[in-house]
Amino acid sequence: MKLRYIILLLLNCFTSFLVMADALELSPSQSEYELKKYGLFFHDYNKQIRSVEQLQTLSHLLKPYEIQKPNPKGYWKWAKVDITNHTQEPTWYVSFGFARLPVLEMYWQSQNGEIISLNESSKFTDRPFKHPQLYIPIEISPKQSKTLYIKYQTFANAPANIRIHSPKNFIQTMQMSVLNNAIIVGIVLAILLIVIVNLFFNRNLTNVFYAIWTSMFLFIVIDMAGFTYQYFWPEVGQFSNMFSIVLMVLVPILHILFVRSFLQLKYHHPTLDKIYIGSLLIYCALVPVALWLQSVFYNLLASSLIIPVFLYTCYWCMKQHAPGIKIFAVSLFNHVLFVNILAILGASFGNIFANFDISTYIKVGYLIEVCLFTVAMAVQHKSVQYQLVYHLQKQVSSLNETVLQEQQVSLQNSEQSKKNELRLFTDLSHELRTPLTVMKIQVESLQHNIVDNVHESYKKLHDKIDELNEFINTLMLVSDSKDLHYGLNIEPIQLEPFIQQVTDSCSRTIDSHHHCFSVHSELNGLSTISMDTKAIKQVIDEAIANALKFGGSSVQIQLSFIETEKNLIVRIENSGEPLTFDAHQLLFEPLFRQEPSRNSTLGGKGMGLAICKKLIDAHHGEITSYNSALGGVTIEFKLPKSFAYEFA
Known part of the structure; x- marks a missing residue:
């Protein structure tokens, strides 16, 4: 032994x-x-x-x-x-x-x-x-x-x-470590503040992904420096390890989302976009795996395998001509070199370099990448700004020319129509000249970069231009002396199914929790009448919409279909506020509003009922208004029954 x-x-x-x-x-x-x-x-x-x-x-x-x-x-x-x-x-x-x-x-x-x-x-x-x-x-x-x-x-x-x-070297190393990490944290924090400000003024998905991804990078730097363990949760060591794992598994997901959104791969390269979506699914599936195993081995493996995809993306970007995209390609290549190749493949997964090199590669790589990404996005935004300003100037000029042409045509009308034209263009001065002047000033402000939120200003200008274009087209329609009869699709229709369709449509529009809607029908054998169903529905919908808009928070609406000897009467009553006699006389005139200030907060420009009158006139009918027994306003139009026999 x-x-x-x-x-x-x-x-x-x-x-x-x-x-x-x-x-x-x-x-x-x-x-x-x-x-x-x-x-x-x-x-x-x-x-x-x-x-x-x-x-x-x-x-x-x-x-x-x-x-x-x-x-x-x-x-x-x-x-x-x-x-x-x-x-x-x-x-x-x-x-x-x-x-x-x-x-x-x-x-x-x-x-x-x-x-x-x-x-x-x-x-x-x-x-x-x-x-x-x-x-x-x-x-x-x-x-x-x-x-x-x-x-x-x-x-x-x-x-x-x-x-x-040695003690002396320890003090020097310790001080230099804290200083270097503090400098990097300060730089990244400054960039993050710029990104957040940009996100505040330019809210889009790309900026959201970029802000979150930059925040994650900031936490990575703070975590690798040891600041999170020392200052954030010094008493919870297990959570510190879990926090590091969560950072490592979420950062590549946010990075891919940002790259896809910035390059708009869904529209410009659908095949590459599908590859990125597949990569996203793999990374997302690996999140619970990493948390369960307490290891990011498979996440690092995925980051190594995605290198060819990133390299091809860089190559594809260099062939494009969009503003800032080549800077973006350089930034993405920097990410591949420092993070994917040196830090992940070479050091962490491949175990070639020491940990000091891993930290350096990750910090330097991400820092360069964030700076280049920020420059690329700034170049892209500046280019988009110039293009939008140019197109806005053209559209505003076109609108001004359209208004001038309308004025010239209107001045050639008869003496009888001059009184109507005077009121019409007085209202137009409120509806067109003031917003056009504001839009012109806004465009000049954009040119000189003196607005707070550039993208919000662009969106408002575009919406205003589209609204004015639609308004001018509608104005031309209701101002035209020609009958709309030959532009409608008038044909015999079954009345009962039509009434049911209108009832169902109105029921979906009206909130039954706040408003009361009822339908009344008095038909004495009338089953068929000729009309353009789309046009008549438009008239009924406009009357319902006005009742909801001006009737108050809780309004009662009654829709009636009544047969008389010669006509089919359609009546829409509400329990809102009644109108004056003069208001009823002008209710179907273009640009009429009951409120004298022409306040636009309630929406609309006073064209809806004017179009309704045009449509009813085309049916050889008539439309009127008067105060309702319910307390508000009644819109009533008549469709001749004999009109059906002319098309029989």
């Missing part, structure tokens, strides 16, 4: 000699040492080695540093280094290139040699040194030799950059 232990001891000594690395000698001439040059390492992919004593019995597993294998789940790493202190400094500091580690245990090879033990649930206050980045002090007296064991696990299994610093 004793012989067996002796043989095992000799075997361990022999294997230890074979894998022996150079001892780390702390010298006054050097202030920083990279541990992988001096230590022995073991990657415990199955988490089998749970103590230093167990590792010492299996010391043959320790080997000089080598590139680790990618692994979907987190695993432990062991490091052993022999240290001899040839300086007068008894305290040195160990850094890992991370703000925190899911697992960190450090031991001296001696009884009760534990230095520190941290895990995912550890608080920030459990650290021996309160700094955003992780630094662990170690004590080794001058001329003393010790063996240091380190057990650690990194986020996403990225290689740690373990270094040992």
Whole structure:
């Protein structure tokens, strides 16, 4: 039995000699040492080695540093280094290139040699040194030799950059780390403020995605710097790890959404758009996987596989001629180079570079990308602004010419119509000249960039122009002396189905919770009448709309169909406010409004009932108005029954 232990001891000594690395000698001439040059390492992919004593019995597993294998789940790493202190400094500091580690245990090879033990649930206050980045002090007296064991696990299994610093170098490194991270955070925060201001004045989906994505990048920088763990949730270590995972899985999703929206791939490259949609679905499906496994391995794998798609997108962008798109292509290529290739494929997933390089690549890559994206969007917005101003000027000029032509034609009419024209163009001065003047001033303001919200101004101008175009067309229709008879589709129709259609349509329009609607029918055998159903529905809808608009918050509306000896009478009554006698006389004239101020807050320009009169006249009928017994206004029109016999 004793012989067996002796043989095992000799075997361990022999294997230890074979894998022996150079001892780390702390010298006054050097202030920083990279541990992988001096230590022995073991990657415990199955988490089998749970103590230093167990590792010492299996010391043959320790080997000089080598590139680790990618692994979907987190695993432990062991490091052993022999240290001899040839300086007068008894305290040195160990850094890992991370703000925190899911697992960190450090031991001296001696009884009760534990230095520190941290895990995912550890608080920030459990650290021996309160700094955003992780630094662990170690004590080794001058001329003393010790063996240091380190057990650690990194986020996403990225290689740690373990270094040992002298006190002076530690202070310099610590200060420089805080300064660099603070500068990057400040720059990104300034860009984010610009993006948010731009979003406030230009609300569109592209700007929304860009603002969220930039915010995520800001949180990545803050998280990698260690500020979130120190200042936001220092008492919740487990949440800090989960927060980092959430950032890593959401950022590529927001990035793809922004790229798709900016390039408008749905319209300009549908095939590429489908590829991006497929990538989005994959990334979204990997979100619960990452949260369940507590690992972003598969997300990093997806980010490596999407590199060809991004490269093709860059190539396609360079062939386009849209403003700012080439700058966008350069920015996207920068993302591929620094983030996808160097940081993810090369460092984190490929495990080629140290963690220090990962942090640098991610921060620099995202910083350049955000700056270039912002420039690209500014160039695009400026180009769109110039184009919109040019088209707005043309449309405003065209509207002015149309108004002048209308005035010239109207001046050639008879003396009898001059009184109507005087009122008509007096109203037109309110409806057209004032908004046109305002629009012209607005366009000039856009040219000189003195408006607050550019895109909102453009939208309002476009809406106003479309509204005025429609208004002018309607005005020409009701002002024309020609009958609309030959422009209508008058044909015999079944009256009962028509009444049912009108009833159903009005019931859908009128809110039964606030208004009361009823239908009354008095037909004495009349089953067929000739009319243009679309035109008659338009007249009824206009009367209903006016009742809802001017009748108050709770109005009673009654629709009646009454047969007389010669006519079919259609009557729409409401319980709103009655009109004066003069108002009834002018109710069917173009541009008439009851309110003298011509306030437009209630909508409309006084053309609806004028069109209704035109339509009823084309049916050889007549339309009138009077105050209703319900308290409001009655719109009544008559359609001749004999009109049906002329088309029989």
